[in-house]
Amino acid sequence: MTTPTVDPTRIRAHVERLGALHPPVDLAAADYTLRDARAVRARFAGPLEYMARVEMEVERNVLELAVLLPGVSETDRLFYADVWGPQEEHHGVLLDTLGQHLGMAPAEPDLDGVPPRIRVLGALAHIPAVHEVIRLLYYLTGAATERSAMLAYQAMSDGLAAMGEDAVKTTVVDAIKVQEPGHFAFYRMSALELVQSGALAPWQLHLARLLRSKTFGLVGAKTRAQRTQFGSVLVELGIDQELERNVRDIVRVETQLLGAADQGLAVPGYALAAFRDAAALYRESAVAGVGRELVAA
Secondary structure, eight states: OOOOOOOHHHHHHHHHHHHHHOOOOOGGGOOOOOSOHHHHHHHHHHHHHHHHHHHHTHHHHHHHHHHHSTTOOHHHHIIIIIIIHHHHHHHHHHHHHHHHHTTOOOOOOOOSOOOHHHHHHHHHTTSHHHHHHHHHHHHHHHHHHHHHHHHHHHHHHHHHHHTTOHHHIIIIIHHHHTTHHHHHHHHHHHHHHHHHTTOSOHHHHHHHHHHHHHHOOOTTOOSHHHHHHHHHHHHHTTGGGGHHHHHHHHTHHHHHHTTTGGGTOSSOHHHHHHHHHHHHHHHHHHHHHHHHHHHHO
16 A cells, blocks of 8 residues: 655644534533443453543643654644643543443542653753754654554454443543544644654654653553553453564554564564553553452452
């Protein structure tokens, strides 16, 4: 399949259209009526806990981007500050409110500010050649994150439909789900344009490939506990059942742009390992939990 040619004008038009067609979800329009709250909690508590927390950390994410991408284009700033940020903020409120209707504790997002490692990268990003590499990594991370979210929300929507939970499916999960493809498209087009424009020299692409392989991480999953929580999304939503195929889909943009496909790699090993590790951690914790329950009984 031929890769489409992308230019800044097309990306700008996409961002403006995204903001006009998809304002933040109206929180007052959400219907949290539940037929069987206990069953929904048993089915989705783990994924909901993770997804609500990560969506609510958007406030810190926006601050990090302002530091990480100094002198960023107006289109990028418009996207993350005025379109993506407000949308994600409402996503977090919707999911956290749903969790509380299920009897779960409120989400505890990390909003402590910009961490030191981001400030170090932000200082380096003032060097133009480094800035372009960081910008590409930002787009690749965004594309993988949004593609993961699309899979998760689709699985959750399907699960709620099977349970007859039409109110929360339609007004909460589907209302969020419809906004994620536009985010993915922004990151994909931006990464394509950056590479197609020739802004990156071969050594910069090589550096981006090296850094991505060494620093690839799952969004919102920096600690072992958080990686285990991410694993609950993979396992409880059935994404792990065809993990290699799903990871191939999630990282398709970077596989294409960083040359892994040219090396015969359908799925970069660093990405597949990260997802497999998270799923394994969750399964181990689930087995340990059952063991503790048996001992207590």
